[in-house]
Amino acid sequence: MANFAKSQVPQFSVEVYQNEYLPEGGREVNAIVTVTSTGGGTSGGAPLRAGTAEPVDRAGAVPGAAVVLMVDCSGSMDYPPAKMRNAREATAAAIDTLRDGVEFAVVAGTHRAVEVYPGGGRLATADAAHRAQAKEALRSLTASGGTAIGTWLSLTDTLLTTARSPIRHGILLTDGRNEHESPADLRATLDRLAGRFTCDARGVGTDWEVKEVTGIASALLGTADIVADPAQLAADFTGMMEKAMGKGVADVALRLWTPVGVEIQFVKQVAPTVEDLTARRTDAAPRIGDYPTGSWGDESRDYHLCVRVPEAGIGREMLAARASLIIPDAMGAGAPEVLSQGLIRAVWTDDLAATTGINPQVAHYTGQAELAQAIQLGLDARKLGDFDGATARLGRAVQLAAASGNEDTAKLLSKVVDVVDAATGTVRLKAKVAEADEMTLETRSTKTVRVKR
Known part of the structure; x- marks a missing residue:
């Protein structure tokens, strides 16, 4: 990096949460990758020049945004x-x-x-x-x-x-x-x-x-x-x-490297909102793909990665993927700057307790993604007059919101359905719903609540 004061450059960190243990024949590996950026934007950071990790001098001619x-x-x-x-x-x-x-x-x-x-x-x-x-x-x-x-x-x-x-x-x-x-x-x-x-x-x-x-x-x-x-x-x-x-660095990409034989099933942002990035991949090299994340300030986001690995015997282990935060080299003058990275592993074992445990972060965000989908499908069914389908979908959404502690979404749902029992997802569609309430629920359906560490 260029020789600037450390406080001027946004600092990125990557944490990986997963259950790396697979049973014999197991092939699907899930992980939550938490990316945190600090020290940028209005809190003291300077924006980075496009395609480099060099901060722009605030006293110079280049503005911050x-x-x-x-x-x-x-x-x-x-x-x-x-x-x-x-x-x-x-x-x-x-x-x-x-x-x-x-x-x-x-x-x-x-x-x-x-x-x-x-x-x-x-x-x-x-x-x-x-x-x-x-x-x-x-x-x-x-x-x-x-x-x-x-x-x-x-x-x-x-x-x-x-x-x-x-x-x-x-x-x-x-x-x-x-x-x-x-x-x-x-x-x-x-x-x-x-x-x-x-x-x-x-x-x-x-x-x-x-x-x-x-x-x-x-x-x-x-x-x-x-x-x-x-x-x-x-x-x-x-x-x-x-x-x-408050944005301090532009054009950051989530780069995934996978070894031979590993297939990427999906890449999703799951906090603060659900956003499927799978189809937005840009190939950077064989087995290396970049997924856009946009500009960053002082903030933290979570990503759910799912990869399919080759079968392996008990006792074997492998690096299933490497996730890196990079600033692509827009000028073609050299390699991209790696801001931080984390490793996703796969270990095959016959320990039943190890292989059946679901990582809390993975379970939480799987539920949040299902919650967003249930709301969208439920509202679509309601508009089409499929009231049984709408009741089932929105009831499931109420159940997921309650289980995950997503109180904001639960409140929005309560304006569209009467909640009989949140724990079981038992609801009744309201006879009259204000258009603004229905649109607010639909617009904010992808907003998630962070998992409690």
Whole structure:
């Protein structure tokens, strides 16, 4: 690493939790990999240059982050009229949160995307004068036209390509469905932009499509949530911007090396949310694959890895996989920087007690992933009028939430079903459910609770 003060560089650690013991003939190895980053972001860390482990000097010309705010200005934002006003106020509050030196822009989104500030296909550098100018420019935001979110994201990408910072972030607000663009076109845009910047997406009110908003956030490694009351937008936008300002290192990948004969079954982020990364693998070399994790600040995330190993006899052991956190070499000048790594093992034994024990972390997150799936399938069944199927799925979700101590999800479930017995998952569907409550449960279904160590 470059010779910088240690406090400037985010420090990564990797811990592996697994039951490495397999019975004779056993082939499936599960592990939870906990990755923790400390000392970065606003707590004292400096961002790293793209493709290197070299921190950017805060006193130099390169800023710590670049952010584009995308504000829905389609005609539906005028119903009620206070919604557009709330959006302007929320965007102003987010601009006030920008640290000096951060690059930023504001985009108005309808059936096309328009630069609101600073214009000219560029980003502004935050200081008192530019923040004031940006907030003044928000006065021009009015509601009219349709919705084509792919155009907003494409313009955001164009603007962020001019950024000097390696940490590139988008914040997107919408209140309606993406009706002026086909799902295939939006999907193609997301596929093209994956890995180029991170995007947090918010749906305001109840007239937007949950799967559209969560799909955007998932593809661009951001967060998704509902802001049912437009009056709460300012607080939500401020919180999102503060988190974006807290990122200290960009473009981190989870790299998996496996020996000959080992097959990767899946790679999932399981905390703070469930996100399947399996299909996002990029091959770096034979038996080496990289899975994107986006930008990091002071935070910790958990990943569930499952690999299939060759059969081996009692007493044999092997390294089933090596998990590393890396910053890929974007410039092609050398090997990637390894931030930290952990080992996943397989040991074959005839000790019944050893082979039948399930690691608590693996068991917990297996349940959290099932919980998210049960909620989504239950709500889909309810929308289709399959009330028996919905009751069964949502009952199972209640049971899993109670068993894992996921109190936030349990509260959201209680607004959709009447809980008769949480322990057995006995529930009754509520006859009337507020649309905001159902959408909140669906949007937040993938949020997990950390396992108690």
